[in-house]
Amino acid sequence: MATGVRPVSASIKFSGIEKGFVRQNSGRVEQVLHGFELEIEDGELVALVGPSGVGKTTLLHIAAGLQRPDSGRIDTGPGGASARVGMVFQQPRLLDWRTVRANVDLVSKAAGRGTARTVGLLTQVGLRDYLDAYPLALSGGQRQRVAIARAFSIEPEILLLDEPFSALDELTARRLRILMQDMWLEAPPTGLLVTHNMLEAAFLADKIVVLGGKPAHTIATIAIDLPRPRDPENLELFAVHRRIMGLLSH
């Protein structure tokens, strides 16, 4: 687990989660999650990996409160009842008619954190010279940097990451993973990362939960005990990648 300080503790606990969707062509319910259990401890970052359609994003949406389980519980505590939840999605989802600075200010103000940290955060993500630029004038990587600054601007106790780097070229993605690691270490939130990239999961996470099947079940839970900050070239990350690919190739 990472070191650092954070004012409020938070954990994420999925208990007995059931979730099904009605298939449009047949009208039958496809059960995606059945009795799903997972606990993410305070300050821990868990990565969910598994085949397309297994239910990773559904779990993240349930954690975010964007979807409700059919039954079961999602608890964020202790202290989690009032936890601030930050999110970074695959697409940056910025307001194109607001400047970079205003995009961050709006969210941090809405979360009651004020705007004093905005310039510092945007400087930290390498956008000091773009405070007054509009998102459409930025590259995809720069926009995602704004999204990362915005997520950290609320001083999140919980941070949910939905394939945050998958729309970027690999070099940019790597830089942003390192940036994410640095920012995470300053005051580690409790986190859930959904990704298709096993190296990314191994680089960022404390624990990787490998999902498979329908309804989804946990095939393996892999603890990543490497000290931080981690090096993306660490050979142990590649060993984890191979292990997961082996598990999912059967």
Ligand SMILES: Nc1ncnc2c1ncn2[C@@H]1O[C@H](COP(=O)(O)OP(=O)(O)OP(=O)(O)O)[C@@H](O)[C@H]1O
């Ligand atoms: N709103 C919805 N309506 C109907 N079916 C849905 C809905 N959301 C998800 N599903 C179905 O639930 C299953 C799990 O979807 P989910 O997006 O959680 O998978 P995933 O593991 O995140 O996939 P991917 O890696 O491709 O993003 C899929 O079969 C999907 O079609």
